[in-house]
Amino acid sequence: MNDGPLIVQSDKTLLLEVDHERAAEARRAIAPFAELERSPEHIHTYRLTPLGLWNARAAGHDAEQVIDTLLAFSRYAVPHSLLVDIAETMDRYGRLRLEKHPVHGLVLATTDRAVFTEVIRSKKVAGMLGEMLDEDTVSVHPSQRGNLKQALLKLGWPAEDFAGYVDGEAHAIALVEDGWQLRDYQKQAAESFWHGGSGVVVLPCGAGKTIVGAAAMAHAQATTLILVTNTVSARQWKAELLKRTTLTEEEIGEYSGARKEIRPVTIATYQVLTLRRKGVYPHLELLDARDWGLVVYDEVHLLPAPIFRMTADLQARRRIGLTATLIREDGREGDVFSLIGPKRFDAPWKDIEAQGWIAPADCVEVRVTLPEGERLAYATADADERYRLAACTPAKTTVAEQLVAQHLGEPTLVIGQYLDQLDELGEHLGAPVIKGETSVKERQELFAAFREGEIDLLVVSKVANFSIDLPEAAVAIQVSGSFGSRQEEAQRLGRLLRPKADGRTARFYTIVARDTVDADFAQNRQRFLAEQGYAYRILDAADIGKVVD
């Protein structure tokens, strides 16, 4: 009997025993083709998916290698059907190739005529293909490059894109490494992307994705369009680029609700691009406003559907996607694969934490009991009111105060969902509140003050979930959230994970009302965090102060 660290399950999950002496070796070997699904303390779960296998193919691995790896590390015999399935799935990638033909422009070519015939007869690709050039080649309308790739993926025959990219308008960009250096994994990420042409870089929150974006720009040496989630994030990108690269204020434009600047490097928000008036997207022309050499998509997992459609038309330009997770709550991972590109780089959260680039975190769930009166109100409330009632119980305010008092002097964020609750907390704690209606200017000032250490307590709504850099935040107290979304959890935790000057462990408190839907959502959160490998403790509200430290 083999004594490997890996157990291959018939449902295509791989269980990796972390404490096994060959675990690290096995992890490195399977990482290219298997997606890490959960990483709790003893056994990590990876999953084999068609996309994952195709990502591996795109990165130059073949089925033989994958199967050999599984056989080499597997503790038990590997189900035969699974091996067959892997070989067949991987074999599907690359049968079709998008190429540039010297005479006919964009063509779809094949090495497998049967597949080719099946595909070109499919209704899904109707209208995307032009005339047959020979038995193995068909011309493709250049405008359909993206749509065709999407359609082929849906048919199960993803095409490899060899058609190349336009260089775009050249523009000198270089990194200025004064007092800081590109970290190894950031460098690798940018290089993997550049060699792959287009694709997605997966890095945890706080691992410096903006810098990977900047490094990619330095590779491209061309005008760049950066798409981000919101205006605050756009400003942070700008600040970061000014600090890290040779770009000057005049070279970077912001294209948002407030300003419409188009400059060699333009940062636009998803919101403004997807703004729709009378059935048309008036700001779409931005995409063609310049001859962009690179398009950067920040937070790819949030990319809205209209942007996908626009991206389908941008297939001749290099694209880099940046994200903390490939999991999309809408299940459109396949579109990310075919339109932006395969995964080019991936570094697990824990690895980067181990290298000291992000702070370790301690997650604590504090349970409060609803007072009797509230319990009755809760029990008789409508289903859609229940969460609000449970999440906003005044009992949480008391606990939040206790926690803030306990961590007095440490930069602390109080995060919540409901504005009334936030206002009330702000009042009780005597802290400024940042919410949706807070002006951008005011927000920036408050964030700046927090960063500088002038204030150490902020009450924030979900506006702070994304792309706001608050490196010094060491304590987060979450009082309510949007129904236990895993993504939100990742983002909020991400706020805390920037490495602290003194190497402190970050603390992430979640206050939960016992025996309510709030606690049910907390289960999801607990599962997510535990799956990510974070220590997770549960505390009774009454025990605060006794146990901490």
Next chain:
Amino acid sequence: MPTPDAPRTLADQFRNWPDDRVAALLEQRPDLGVPAPLDSAQLASRAVVRVSVVRALDLLDRLELETLLAVIQVGPAPEHEIAAVLAAEPASVATALERLAALALVWGTTDAWRATTVVADLIGLPTGPPEPEIDGLLADIDERARTILDHLDETDAAGTVADARTPVRVAGASTPTEHLLARRLLMARDDRHVVVPWTVRLHLRGGRSTRYPVDVAPELADSERTAAQIDRAAAGAAYEFTRRTEMLLEAWATRPPAGLRAGGLGVRDLRAAADLVHAELAATALVIETAAAAHLLAQGMNDDLDSAWLPTDAYDAWAARSTAERWQVLAKAWLDNPRLASAVGGRDGDKPVNALSPGLERSWLPGDRRTTLEALADLPVGRALAAGTGTASLVARLRWHHPRRPAARLDLTPTTLAEAAALGLTGLSGLSGFGRTLLAGDDAAPALSDLLPTPVDHVLIQADLTAVAPGPLEQEFARRLALLADVESRGGATVYRFTVDSVRRSFDSGWSAVEVKDFLASSSRTPVPQALDYLVDDVARRFGTLRLGAAEAFLRSDDETALTELMHNSAAASLRLRRIAPTVIVSDVPLQVLLPRLRELGAAPVVEAADGTVRIARPDEFRARTPRSHTAEVRADVRRAARTSAVVAAIRAGDRAAAERPSRGPARAPADVMSLLREAAETSAEVWIGYLDNHGTSSERVVKPLEVGGGQLSAYDARTEEVRSFAVHRITEARLAPAPE
């Protein structure tokens, strides 16, 4: 061995054969022995019945078939002449002839082998023009005709024509086929088919009946795989198949799928099953069909008395055995299953074929399966079929061994191989060690169990509320854990997830929070995470806050004193009253009884709505009866052996009767017959009689008369080896038999 004296007829030859040789013939061609032939003459005439001969021909391999053809064409001829036209070593030809003789397809001696006429009719070729003329005839025909001739020759096929028998003259020939027919380069086999005649075939093939040596079976295309690799892969598949069977039947025990009215399992149920076991539809159909063949699954009734597919009571016994033993049951069932599981999911005409539906039986299937795997067993240990070309070479080899097997059956070879791989008889296209053992009829379980993961007795519990068992769990332990947690992923390991519902389930079946925690602590190699403790406590806190019970009737009153009084009334003791709240009493005595008794006690109750009772439904597992096995092999074998020897004895007795048939006038007159029989009874002599039975069939037999009277002869019949009575008026002839040598 053929005797040196040349037999005159086939029957003559049988008479001279030793008993074991006749027995061997009856073993190989069992249809000859049913019903028992009267004597060697009848055996000989049965041996040349067309249907029986066709069956015998199917037993031949390519060498034997070619040898037989040569005997037909050149016989009666001595062995060396036959060998001369075959592209084979003389020794192989001798062996082939020996087998053909043993099968009674040819007879005679090594000096003059001859084929039976019916064999010649079935596979013989027309003789064709004399050898010296053929060159000339070939030179005479044009290119198109030559192409046709070469094609028919290369494929050994018969050409179809509109009318093969019409004589054609060379002068009148117009089409290439007519040219060939006119020159007898092609000749009619029957009205519509033409073949290349024997002499032309020999000429075209350089004097031998085939171009290539016919005494060597085609080699299998193989590649190197270590035996360990093969066994490991096969054991993985075997484990998987057994697990899938168990998982499916376990699920069907509580939620049985309906049986279709036309028989079989609905497509939707098959899909659901495929989702459950994580397999393709075809693989799932194989699991289901094999379970049914192993009598683990059968049609029975569900709760509503509708027809449903249920695990049988044999399943319980099966489930209690070790994985390797369970696998062996399934593998044997598959080997002997006559049902074509691969047809499931296809269409029969316009009707989809459902799993378990009737009409999938193919009597030849178990035999074909065995021959396929046995051909694979020809590969030495450590070799496996080569990827790509391997299967094709296996088909070629099977075609050599079974040249008359229809192509449609050989086409199933890849399917059979795929099924064998799914079952784990093979791994990486090579026959596994334990598969070999099983095919040989030995116990394969010990060899397999060494390869299977060893059962573990612990799990690893993690903070995300999962428990991972890093190997198969001991059965009792697995059952307890499955009560406490839901299974999330299966395979070599099992992943369990603890949820509020799953923990509650264990409380439902009587565990306490302490027991749950103790069990977790004792079963986990790692400290039980705090979150799980909280989960158990949370569930425990809420568990039982609501109380539920069954009662036939309730009494309630706002007057607590009245209820207390009733509880203390000794006359009310038989009413089995129980106070569950100050103002509520329940009783398990029905309302109809309770009401008059309460009135007798002087109370004046009012009946409330009568539907206040609660019932708890407990899901039952269902079992169907195990179908009686029709394949009690051992007993069948014993019976067959007994029958064969009985048949041989009967034939021998018949032979003697025939040999002793009187050549001169026998005793025919009833009076003479009577006196002869009486005399024989007194002297205990044997008598030869001709007898006409109830059906008008005449037979001849030698009997030992015991008593004559009342128109009946009571005598010991050597043929049936028993004492029976004969009607004297039906005895046509009688004479004294000489005492046996």
